[in-house]
Amino acid sequence: MRSGHRRSIARLITIVENDELASRQAVANLYADTGKAHIVGITGPPGSGKSTLVNELAKEFRKRSCRVGIVAIDPSSPFSGGALLGDRVRMQDLSGDSGIFIRSMASRGSLGGLAKMTGNVVKILDAAGYDIILVETVGAGQAEVDIASTAHTTLVIEAPGMGDEIQTIKAGILEIADILVVNKADRPGSERTITALKVMIHMGAPAEPDRHHGKLAATSENNSDNMEDNATSSKTAASKGDHSPWEVPVLATVAVKGEGVSGVVDQIQAHKRFLMYSGEWQKRELARSRQEIGQLLQAEFVKQMASAVPAAEQEALIEAVAERKIDPYTAVNRLFAHAADQAWNRLGSG
Amino acid sequence: MDQRKIRVLVAKPGLDGHDRGAKVVARALRDAGMEVIYTGLRQTPEMICEAALQEDVDVIGLSILSGAHMALMPRIMALLAENDMSDVAVFIGGIVPNDDIPQLKEIGVLEVFGPGTSTANIVSAIREAVLGESVL
Numbered sequence: 248m249r250s251g252h253r254r255s256i257a258r259l260i261t262i263v264e265n266d267e268l269a270s271r272q273a274v275a276n277l278y279a280d281t282g283k284a285h286i287v288g289i290t291g292p293p294g295s296g297k298s299t300l301v302n303e304l305a306k307e308f309r310k311r312s313c314r315v316g317i318v319a320i321d322p323s324s325p326f327s328g329g330a331l332l333g334d335r336v337r338m339q340d341l342s343g344d345s346g347i348f349i350r351s352m353a354s355r356g357s358l359g360g361l362a363k364m365t366g367n368v369v370k371i372l373d374a375a376g377y378d379i380i381l382v383e384t385v386g387a388g389q390a391e392v393d394i395a396s397t398a399h400t401t402l403v404i405e406a407p408g409m410g411d412e413i414q415t416i417k418a419g420i421l422e423i424a425d426i427l428v429v430n431k432a433d434r435p436g437s438e439r440t441i442t443a444l445k446v447m448i449h450m451g452a453p454a455e456p457d458r459h460h461g462k463l464a465a466t467s468e469n470n471s472d473n474m475e476d477n478a479t480s481s482k483t484a485a486s487k488g489d490h491s492p493w494e495v496p497v498l499a500t501v502a503v504k505g506e507g508v509s510g511v512v513d514q515i516q517a518h519k520r521f522l523m524y525s526g527e528w529q530k531r532e533l534a535r536s537r538q539e540i541g542q543l544l545q546a547e548f549v550k551q552m553a554s555a556v557p558a559a560e561q562e563a564l565i566e567a568v569a570e571r572k573i574d575p576y577t578a579v580n581r582l583f584a585h586a587a588d589q590a591w592n593r594l595g596s597g
Numbered sequence: 598m599d600q601r602k603i604r605v606l607v608a609k610p611g612l613d614g615h616d617r618g619a620k621v622v623a624r625a626l627r628d629a630g631m632e633v634i635y636t637g638l639r640q641t642p643e644m645i646c647e648a649a650l651q652e653d654v655d656v657i658g659l660s661i662l663s664g665a666h667m668a669l670m671p672r673i674m675a676l677l678a679e680n681d682m683s684d685v686a687v688f689i690g691g692i693v694p695n696d697d698i699p700q701l702k703e704i705g706v707l708e709v710f711g712p713g714t715s716t717a718n719i720v721s722a723i724r725e726a727v728l729g730e731s732v733l
Contacts, residue, residue: 254681257653265601328602329627335648336637342644349651353602353632 253348256375260350263367274367280374282532284316285519288398289383295406296430298337299502300511301383305341307512308379314346316372316380320362323353330354334383348372361393366539369397379515395423396538399531400518402511404428405444407436424495426514432499432507444497493521555586603631603727605656606649608640610673613663622658622690625716626723642669646676649685655727658719661691666701674704686726690714 263270289304291297298319305315319334330353341347350372352362361384362368372380384394395401403424420427427448429441496514500507522528553561564578573581607623609616616638623633634652636644649657657677661669666689677683689701690710698709708722 254650257651261604261653323632324627327628327630329630330632331623331627331635332632333635333637335634339637339639339644342647349648351632351634351652355602 253345256348256371257350259371260368263371264352264355264362264364270364270367274370277370277374281370282373284369284373284377284380285400285515286369286373286380286382286398287515288394288401289381289404290385290394290401291404291428291430292406293385295404296502297383297385297404298334300404300428300430300500300508301334301381302338302340303500303502303505303508304381304512304515305338305347306505307508309344309346311512311516313378314376315348316369316375316377317341317347317349318352318365318368318372318380318382319349320352320354320365320382320384322385323355325356328355348375348377361397366397396535399522399528400425400515402426402428402515404430405440406431407434407440425493425518426511427495427497428500428507428511429497430500430502433501433504437499441497441499448495448497493518493525552582552586555589556582560585603656603723604634604652604654605631605658605723606634606636606645606652606654607658607660608636608645608648609638609660610640610642610645610669611661611663611665612639613661613665614638615662616660618662618690619658619660622660622716622719626658626720629720629724631720631723642672642676645673646680646682649677649682650680654685656686656688656723658688658690658723661689661693664692666691666693667697670701670706671704674706677705686723688719688722688726690719 259273263273289297289301301317301319305317308315317338319332319338321330321332321334323330332351332353334351335349338349341349350368352365352368354362357363361382365382369380369382382394382398401423403420403426405420405427407429427444429437429444431437432441498507498511498514500511502508519528522531561582564573564581567573568575568578605626607619607626609619620635623635626633634648634654636648640648645657645659648654659669659673670689674687677685677687683705687706688708688710689706692712693701693709701709707726710719710722
């Protein structure tokens with residue numbers, strides 16, 4: 248896998264998706280080799296042209312000599328558990344290029360738009376030496392928040408005339424987007440969408456120094472200057488050892504024609520420079536690690552608890568709560584005490 | 598729902614442009630709980646093999662209505678073998694004369710599904726090939 252052998256990478260991804268125990272071992276082995284890749288999350292409503300844009304971004308990154316990993320996530324059917332993973336259809340241009348690896352994943356019941364194992368799949372591609380990892384997911388519900396905590400750079404894509412009135416563009420986008428893209432910009436209504444987004448960015452919450460994503464400029468008159476600002480400010484920041492806040496650019500693209508794509512890649516690269524020179528990269532890595540440990544701890548804890556207390560006893564407690572014989576907090580305290588006793592006994596006898 | 602999902606690549610090799618059948622099968626497999634990577638039209642043998650490799654599929658389902666199966670299949674099977682993927686189950690759906698079926702099976706195609714095959718039969722054939730279970 249480390250030498251970039253693609254079958255090994257693919258096999259390892261399958262193991263991580265299916266086998267939790269093997270997954271732990273795999274991650275333990277490769278973790279030291281992760282942390283180099285620039286992870287870019289791409290989210291937006293269905294039909295906005297995400298896969299087409301990902302295809303174009305990958306081509307442009309390849310022109311700039313970057314190896315690209317792509318993880319394309321589609322929802323699993325809640326009824327059958329199956330999934331139709333059709334993102335590759337839009338990425339035909341990328342076939343035959345050994346510097347690109349595309350993997351389709353089904354969400355498998357995760358509600359947030361990311362598959363539970365997305366993080367581990369990204370780690371595999373990172374360790375295998377891909378410089379840029381594009382993670383594409385349908386923006387629905389919690390998805391934006393999920394992707395923002397997995398990626399270094401979050402790109403949100405919208406398309407005009409999707410039936411979204413401007414007012415219904417979710418406020419959440421502005422919280423997490425580092426880069427906003429209005430695709431299908433040759434369609435009527437795109438100017439309105441672009442303007443509305445720029446206005447919303449400027450009217451958004453005032454800039455806070457510890458803001459996790461999308462630092463908003465306190466004063467900025469013309470958003471179209473943001474692109475040059477970001478590109479030059481991150482370069483001058485390199486020499487000055489200082490940073491101005493990141494100003495979220497709103498970019499217009501026509502992905503099927505490849506228009507505007509080069510500008511998006513410029514901004515992605517500028518954002519990485521910004522993260523590096525401002526110390527934000529380390530901050531985000533800390534936040535990502537904190538979140539991952541929290542999630543794993545929670546899952547592990549629940550698992551340990553479930554096995555420490557006999558199922559019959561758990562059921563009895565649950566019934567007691569349903570019948571209002573005890574309240575939920577008391578029930579949990581009892582479960583916890585029981586589990587702690589078991590742990591104590593194990594320690595004593597072990 | 599068991600964790601182990603059957604992953605199937607559905608592709609149309611060659612220049613054949615009629616994909617309704619492939620889409621019907623893709624949806625049926627999804628409804629049967631499988632993860633279907635649908636790659637669409639005009640796939641070359643190289644593209645099919647590359648996708649199958651990256652996606653680490655259990656099954657490749659090829660839709661061929663153009664009569665080009667004898668030209669395409671040997672190349673596809675050879676590429677799979679070269680890439681250590683001979684354990685992937687390969688099925689063909691479409692228009693294939695009965696006379697050609699033995700030859701196809703000889704190079705490793707598991708089954709050929711002609712017009713009118715029920716999707717239920719396709720699903721059980723796949724499950725049997727991948728999981729070894731026979732569905733009554």
